[in-house]
Amino acid sequence: MKKYYLCGDQNTIFDNMENWRDYKKVLLPDIPGLHNIDVYERNGGYEALRDVFTSGKWDSKKVIDEVKAANIRGRGGAGFNAGLKWSFMPPKKDGLPRYLACNGDESEPGTCKDRRIFEYNPHLFIEGAIIACYAMEMDAAYVYIRGEYADWIDMMQAAVDQAYQRGFIGENILGSGRTIHMYVHKGAGAYICGEETSLMESLEGKRPYPRSKPPFPAQYGLWGKPTTINNIETLAHVPLVIKNGAKWWSSIGAPTHPGPFLYGISGHVNRPGVYEYPSGMLLTDLIYNVAGGIRNGKKLKAVVPGGSSVPILRADQLEGITMDADSLRTVGTFVGTAGMCILDEDTDIVKFLIRVSKFYDHESCGQCTPCREGTGWFVKILKRIDAGMGEMKDLDLLLELCDTMEGRTVCALADAAAWPVRNTVIRFRDEFEKKIKRSGVLINS
Amino acid sequence: MEYTFTQAEVQEIQKHVAKYPDRHSAIMPALWIAQEKFGWLSADAIKLVADTLDVPYARVYGVATFYTMYLKQDCPPNLIEVCTCFTCGECGGKERMAFLKDYLQTNEKGRSADGQFWIREAECLGACDTAPVGQISNRRFVHNLTDEKLRETIERLRRGEVLSFEAIPLNDQTPLG
Numbered sequence: 001m002k003k004y005y006l007c008g009d010q011n012t013i014f015d016n017m018e019n020w021r022d023y024k025k026v027l028l029p030d031i032p033g034l035h036n037i038d039v040y041e042r043n044g045g046y047e048a049l050r051d052v053f054t055s056g057k058w059d060s061k062k063v064i065d066e067v068k069a070a071n072i073r074g075r076g077g078a079g080f081n082a083g084l085k086w087s088f089m090p091p092k093k094d095g096l097p098r099y100l101a102c103n104g105d106e107s108e109p110g111t112c113k114d115r116r117i118f119e120y121n122p123h124l125f126i127e128g129a130i131i132a133c134y135a136m137e138m139d140a141a142y143v144y145i146r147g148e149y150a151d152w153i154d155m156m157q158a159a160v161d162q163a164y165q166r167g168f169i170g171e172n173i174l175g176s177g178r179t180i181h182m183y184v185h186k187g188a189g190a191y192i193c194g195e196e197t198s199l200m201e202s203l204e205g206k207r208p209y210p211r212s213k214p215p216f217p218a219q220y221g222l223w224g225k226p227t228t229i230n231n232i233e234t235l236a237h238v239p240l241v242i243k244n245g246a247k248w249w250s251s252i253g254a255p256t257h258p259g260p261f262l263y264g265i266s267g268h269v270n271r272p273g274v275y276e277y278p279s280g281m282l283l284t285d286l287i288y289n290v291a292g293g294i295r296n297g298k299k300l301k302a303v304v305p306g307g308s309s310v311p312i313l314r315a316d317q318l319e320g321i322t323m324d325a326d327s328l329r330t331v332g333t334f335v336g337t338a339g340m341c342i343l344d345e346d347t348d349i350v351k352f353l354i355r356v357s358k359f360y361d362h363e364s365c366g367q368c369t370p371c372r373e374g375t376g377w378f379v380k381i382l383k384r385i386d387a388g389m390g391e392m393k394d395l396d397l398l399l400e401l402c403d404t405m406e407g408r409t410v411c412a413l414a415d416a417a418a419w420p421v422r423n424t425v426i427r428f429r430d431e432f433e434k435k436i437k438r439s440g441v442l443i444n445s
Numbered sequence: 446m447e448y449t450f451t452q453a454e455v456q457e458i459q460k461h462v463a464k465y466p467d468r469h470s471a472i473m474p475a476l477w478i479a480q481e482k483f484g485w486l487s488a489d490a491i492k493l494v495a496d497t498l499d500v501p502y503a504r505v506y507g508v509a510t511f512y513t514m515y516l517k518q519d520c521p522p523n524l525i526e527v528c529t530c531f532t533c534g535e536c537g538g539k540e541r542m543a544f545l546k547d548y549l550q551t552n553e554k555g556r557s558a559d560g561q562f563w564i565r566e567a568e569c570l571g572a573c574d575t576a577p578v579g580q581i582s583n584r585r586f587v588h589n590l591t592d593e594k595l596r597e598t599i600e601r602l603r604r605g606e607v608l609s610f611e612a613i614p615l616n617d618q619t620p621l622g
Contacts, residue, residue, distance in 0.1 A: 028615055030615070097466070106571050107568075107569060107571060108569075109530050109531035109532065109568075109569035109573065110531055110532060110569075110573050111571065111573070112571050112572050112573045112574045115571055115572065116615065119612075120615050146571060147477075147512070147514045147583070148514070148567075148570050148571060148580060148583075149571065150583060150584045151584065151585065151586070151610050183464040183465075185473070185474075186473065186474065186477060187473075187512075187514075188473060188476070188477070188512035188513070188514040188515050189512050189513035189514035189515075189568075190511060190512050190513065191568065191569075202473070203465075203470060204467065204469060204470055205467070205469035205470040205471065205472035205473060205500075205504075205508060206469070206504075206507075206508065207507050207508060207511045208511065223466050223467055264573060264574055265574070266532040266536075266573035266574050266576055267532050267535060267536065267573075267576070268535065268536070272573075272574045272575070272576070273574045274574055274615075308530075308531050308569075339573060341531060341532050341535070341573070343535060347535060352534070352535060355529065355530060355531065355534045356530075356531060358530075359530050359531065359568050359569065362568055363568065365511075
């Protein structure tokens, strides 16, 4: 049996995942008023930042090494080691500014975790972002938040203003001689801006068309300067790593994909919500215990474990599967953003897929032909199947269309649109066939 | 209608310009300010932003037309958007949308006859844990929508009330299973 460790604070270590109920939250702890800097500081906030900036124990390499050792796998979906990403930054050159871009676009359907950080623990993120700027010798952090979160943008701005007043952001931070600024930027409703290079184009005041890579952001990022981009939650983990050590942090949850996780559980469950637990939770625990089971006593049909673009799982595939990259890979899906959508037995999977495809059709930026045209054809073909006008060969046509899109565009939106189609058609083929057979058009006339 | 910014608004825009190494980056914040002032982004409003920032009109127009939240047509006092995407779509968003159309008797463009409401289907609003959700005039979220809650919200908007922020508590206090 896999051995998992989990712990709530430095002194508590449990030796198996069955004790998940005893987990003590660290990202979104139950402390009233934590969004206020006074309360945050009273509860040990900004200690990590103070330590990094003033104790003399931390140089930039040490911070990066610590974060790398913790193996914070990016929480925005790709799951890349954040510390390793940081180490890709070229050596600092005088007079050449460098930037941190903080990705709060959070537009992957099913994802709603960063919203809770903006509302309940914004200073944890700010602290992490400023430490990241220190480690990578950056001049400013740009926090890009989706425009729909207008209220949360105001909360974030208020938190940034407080941190400026206390001298945690701005000129000569805590007398260290380092100057780092932080600016909040409001988006205006475009899924594509969550893509890293697209977010940079958007910040530069252009239409947010993703850029071809290479050059990667570390070489040519915001305004052509070296830039690193991280998800909001990823940066919120940084102070925890600095304060308690990489060893502590990486002992939480699944060994190869460690750390606390914000699970956004939505859909047909009794108790949807954003829950903080260690990584590597059993999907069945999350659905039946944390989220209180399927509502109205229905049976489970399917789970989309990490946002709309990750491959869907049938109920019979869940046995023993945990929320970490390795375990999910065995059933051909990913952690993504850990925004789980739970679907009950009454779900019309064809209609569900139409709506998901319609989303990608709407959000494709239109730069690359396979994506611009392909996403539209997904909707057309699926609608015709749903309307009883489909033919069996349409299912092969859908899969063929996936082939022409995956990996053939500048960014991963085409892949994100094709994965749900490919996997839903394969894993729920009988439901598509049923709709086609009912139409009676079995042979191309 | 005359399209000008007040001194205070120009200063506000200049504050945004100062945040970035390049003034083009202030196009988005300036468009937000213009939309807030004029209600929507007409060609004249876009021209005003371009002139204020001293950037080409085409550049600003390109940005304004890309994003869903920049309104390119005349917007009535209340814009109601209901998410029908992904989780919300499966948890009643589509039904709420149908209810709205019926309740407000909107035309094919989603406009109500009294000129007070405009309804739109939204793509994921990022509040899947409280599905279905709606958003009022690009700001307030209305969580866990029901027909009753929509009716009540519409009545409040008709009375000219300002909706308050609906905080969703972080933790569910019911014991875990």
